[in-house]
Amino acid sequence: MKLKLYILLISILFVGFSCGDDGADDVIEVPEADRTEQQVIDNDSLVGYLQTHYVNESILINNPSILFNDIEINELPEDGDLPDPDQNTLLIDLVETFTTTYFDVEYEYYVLKVNQGGSDNSPNFSDKVRVSYEGTLMDNTVFDSSISPVDFDLTATIAGWGRVLPEFNNAEDFIINSDGTVTYNNPGIGIMFLPSGLGYYSAAAGSVPVYSNLIFKFKIYQSEVNDHDFDNVPSHLEDLDGDYDLTDDNSDDDSFADFVDSDDDNDGTLTIDEDLEPDTDLTVDRDGDGDPTNDIGDGDPTNDDTDGDGIPNYLDPDDTASRDD
16 A cells, blocks of 8 residues: 555646646645546536537648647637638547546546557556657646657656557657757657546645646657666566556565566566476576577566466466576
8 A cells, every 4th residue: 555655746846847846846735526526526526527628720730830839729719619620620520539547537538639649659657758748738838848859757747647658659760869869750649638646636745736637748768667676577567457557466465466576476486487388588698607599588577377277477476486496
């Protein structure tokens, strides 16, 4: 429980105030509203916003180098007529609707895909990502932004990011310019519209009030698979119940969730050593005996099941064999 609360606190602070010192020391906790009731309120507000705001869609089409300032979201005039329909489109007609369960509440959130991204790879919900972004409130207040690429561990961001970013692909490639800067080609680009329950919820910090719905424009350039405990089991595979929460998966019921537990089944054999398949990398001499061809372990503990019971060795206390035996 302590670990889960720690991760949640990091999530509250990490994304919205990553680029400045203001805000991080001003977190105000208030008594929490019922999440189910608040989600109804938040979703009504989001849908109302999407129905009454439009974006300059024409500039979004086939434009993987678009700047955040080029994406203009405006409110309909008082007469309710959409200005210049050939250039503009209501947000409600462009976004995709997604659902997820978080803290036992079903949330709806909305994503506008500007550009899918040219890479074959997408981040997992627990990966490290390189992004640029701009966060705003529904009244257009910008509460945080980073135009230059920055790196985040998605496990230390608000819940919405770990659900939205995997829907996009990384940039196709990049070039290093003569001045040392990097240009990314064909990145994933989008806008996410999040209810407060997938954001900061009852925590107010800086210019973000409690129970604020959040809007993020973002570009995703690169991602890297995280293995937080260095056991050769990627962290996203340690989410055994598939709920995007790494802190509630604890196979041996000890003090450490699986994603930060070096011995997931507490059988005395480290998870990384319960990798018994023949080594597929014949160029690395892991055991230092001068012969890289006789090493044990293919780098993947998840495909070893000695007793054939359907439970991989690293999660099965009945299987204690080590590649070092």
